[in-house]
Amino acid sequence: NHSNGTSVEGVGGSLDERRSPGETDTTLTDRQGHPIADNQNIRTVGNRGPSTLENYHFIEKISHFDRERIPERVVHARGAGAHGYFEAYGKVGDEPVARYTRAKLFQEAGKRTPVFVRFSTVVHGGHSPETLRDPRGFATKFYTEDGNWDLVGNNLKIFFIRDPLKFPDMVHSFRPDPVTNFNDPERMFDFLAGTPEATHMVTFVFSPWGIPANYRQMQGSGVNTYKWVNANGEAVLVKYHWEPLKQGIKNLTQHEAEGIQAKNYSHATQDLYEAIERGEFPEWELCVQILSDGEHPELDFDPLDPTKLWDQEHFPFLPVGKMVLDRNPENYFAEVEQAAFGTGVLVDGLDFSDDKLLQGRTFSYSDTQRHRVGTNYLQLPINAPKKHVATNQRDGQMTYYVDRAEGQSPHVNYEPSLLDGLTEAKPQGKDHEPAYQAKLVHHKIDRTNDFKQAGETYRKFENWERDELIGNLVAALQVCRPPIRQRMIDYFTQADPEYGRRVAEGLAQADAGSPHLGSVSAQQGADLAERMGRRT
Numbered sequence: 001n002h003s004n005g006t007s008v009e010g011v012g013g014s015l016d017e018r019r020s021p022g023e024t025d026t027t028l029t030d031r032q033g034h035p036i037a038d039n040q041n042i043r044t045v046g047n048r049g050p051s052t053l054e055n056y057h058f059i060e061k062i063s064h065f066d067r068e069r070i071p072e073r074v075v076h077a078r079g080a081g082a083h084g085y086f087e088a089y090g091k092v093g094d095e096p097v098a099r100y101t102r103a104k105l106f107q108e109a110g111k112r113t114p115v116f117v118r119f120s121t122v123v124h125g126g127h128s129p130e131t132l133r134d135p136r137g138f139a140t141k142f143y144t145e146d147g148n149w150d151l152v153g154n155n156l157k158i159f160f161i162r163d164p165l166k167f168p169d170m171v172h173s174f175r176p177d178p179v180t181n182f183n184d185p186e187r188m189f190d191f192l193a194g195t196p197e198a199t200h201m202v203t204f205v206f207s208p209w210g211i212p213a214n215y216r217q218m219q220g221s222g223v224n225t226y227k228w229v230n231a232n233g234e235a236v237l238v239k240y241h242w243e244p245l246k247q248g249i250k251n252l253t254q255h256e257a258e259g260i261q262a263k264n265y266s267h268a269t270q271d272l273y274e275a276i277e278r279g280e281f282p283e284w285e286l287c288v289q290i291l292s293d294g295e296h297p298e299l300d301f302d303p304l305d306p307t308k309l310w311d312q313e314h315f316p317f318l319p320v321g322k323m324v325l326d327r328n329p330e331n332y333f334a335e336v337e338q339a340a341f342g343t344g345v346l347v348d349g350l351d352f353s354d355d356k357l358l359q360g361r362t363f364s365y366s367d368t369q370r371h372r373v374g375t376n377y378l379q380l381p382i383n384a385p386k387k388h389v390a391t392n393q394r395d396g397q398m399t400y401y402v403d404r405a406e407g408q409s410p411h412v413n414y415e416p417s418l419l420d421g422l423t424e425a426k427p428q429g430k431d432h433e434p435a436y437q438a439k440l441v442h443h444k445i446d447r448t449n450d451f452k453q454a455g456e457t458y459r460k461f462e463n464w465e466r467d468e469l470i471g472n473l474v475a476a477l478q479v480c481r482p483p484i485r486q487r488m489i490d491y492f493t494q495a496d497p498e499y500g501r502r503v504a505e506g507l508a509q510a511d512a513g514s515p516h517l518g519s520v521s522a523q524q525g526a527d528l529a530e531r532m533g534r535r536t
């Protein structure tokens with residue numbers, strides 16, 4: 001009985017009572033249950049002779065080892081996870097939460113829902129340093145009584161692009177060159193130079209906000225716009241944000257990050273694990289921003305545009321509960337590597353908005369997980385809901401059990417049926433039924449406004465954050481050829497004239513041989529530019 005309470009069909013009796021003579025709980029066996037008397041020597045013809053093909057224990061052991069890796073996540077490959085709980089406040093700000101959503105996990109003050117969180121970096125591979133400049137992933141699985149809800153977010157509140165069609169190109173440009181297999185900032189900026197909507201996100205990522213000090217001291221955000229639906233089927237638009245409580249927020253300069261990286265590739269994983277082992281449990285408050293459902297022509301941006309912040313002055317953060325992470329995984333691979341989160345995984349009372357990026361994501365996650373983990377990835381304990389599951393989905397690779405209901409005929413794996421099959425659930429409230437009338441088109445949204453918020457963000461930064469931003473951008477752009485540099489400077493100038501001017505001046509200085517701000521990364525940028533013959 002290894003699964004979430006469901007035993008393997010057809011295996012009766014208690015497994016624990018059957019033992020070979022002298023066998024105890026800690027006796028080594030193979031996966032067939034054979035006690036292993038020799039785990040040191042393979043079977044050979046004489047003690048120096050050739051081995052035989054019937055070395056069953058050896059062949060099983062080595063061939064399982066040969067298959068220990070699964071494909072790593074195509075993005076967010078490097079991560080760390082922890083278990084904990086979410087505790088609802090029963091209110092959204094000062095109002096009863098039921099006014100906006102009927103989702104059960106939020107309704108009663110003090111109600112706890114178990115959670116599993118996986119934090120990650122985005123672009124680099126499974127064993128890359130955790131100090132690299134990159135957004136950070138912040139994915140939470142809530143095991144609610146209505147099934148799972150995954151809030152798959154990042155630390156930053158916005159994203160590079162607003163159309164999912166661009167995602168594979170974006171990721172390719174951020175990844176190593178397909179010929180040389182090393183990272184070249186020119187590839188990234190070549191893509192960004194054709195993607196003006198990314199200017200705001202670039203402004204965050206190249207500032208200290210692009211290197212959170214660790215996973216505990218960072219914020220989280222759902223980024224995309226979702227909906228909340230109440231019992232009458234009425235919807236509002238919501239954005240979700242995680243605010244760190246007692247541990248606070250901390251970011252690193254490029255120089256600080258490089259100091260850590262020289263000694264430790266896993267500082268964020270280690271920090272999270274050790275804090276939890278010490279009993280210093282990190283906590284975040286979940287806040288929402290709420291906006292009535294609609295186009296909001298009075299705003300200078302579209303509320304469905306994930307490259308935009310909803311400013312907190314007009315759309316305050318309303319707390320709905322808090323999360324505590326208080327337990328480390330027992331096994332990294334089983335719980336963290338095989339965890340599968342997706343934006344399609346919502347519960348009653350939560351809904352999608354028409355945010356195009358969100359809709360593209362929603363296809364992508366479970367699609368990749370069927371490839372990365374396997375057809376039956378939802379039967380793994382970390383992904384299975386902690387509640388009744390009864391489906392007519394059957395078979396496929398690695399079927400672990402039949403998710404059949406008590407009382408369901410084993411013959412009836414279809415619905416509808418008059419013969420002891422499964423029946424549909426009762427609706428829990430009125431459906432939210434948005435109406436549409438428009439042409440099917442390939443068009444971008446009207447209010448793109450790509451630069452204004454980037455300028456606001458630039459001006460809100462503290463001086464040291466602006467200095468870092470300029471130094472980091474200059475270091476990366478030094479490697480880029482003139483048309484790419486020029487386009488980026490145009491974008492920064494449209495965001496804020498000073499921003500563009502400082503990047504241009506920094507590049508001119510760097511070209512004249514004085515690496516900007518003397519930062520280590522600027523020196524590396526200059527060296528790389530030199531090697532690649534891209535010095536102007």
Ligand code: HEM
Nearest residue numbers: 073076118137138139153154159164167222223360364368
């Ligand atoms: C992971 C696709 C945008 C946050 C992934 C994975 C894919 C993916 C394929 C790997 C999942 C797995 O192997 O289990 C996309 C696409 C996007 C997009 C197509 C846009 C069209 C975003 C955005 C965010 C985000 C905007 C932040 C709000 C994450 C996180 C993970 C992830 C946190 C890691 C989940 C984990 O820890 O397992 N994404 N993504 N992604 N994505 Fe996205």
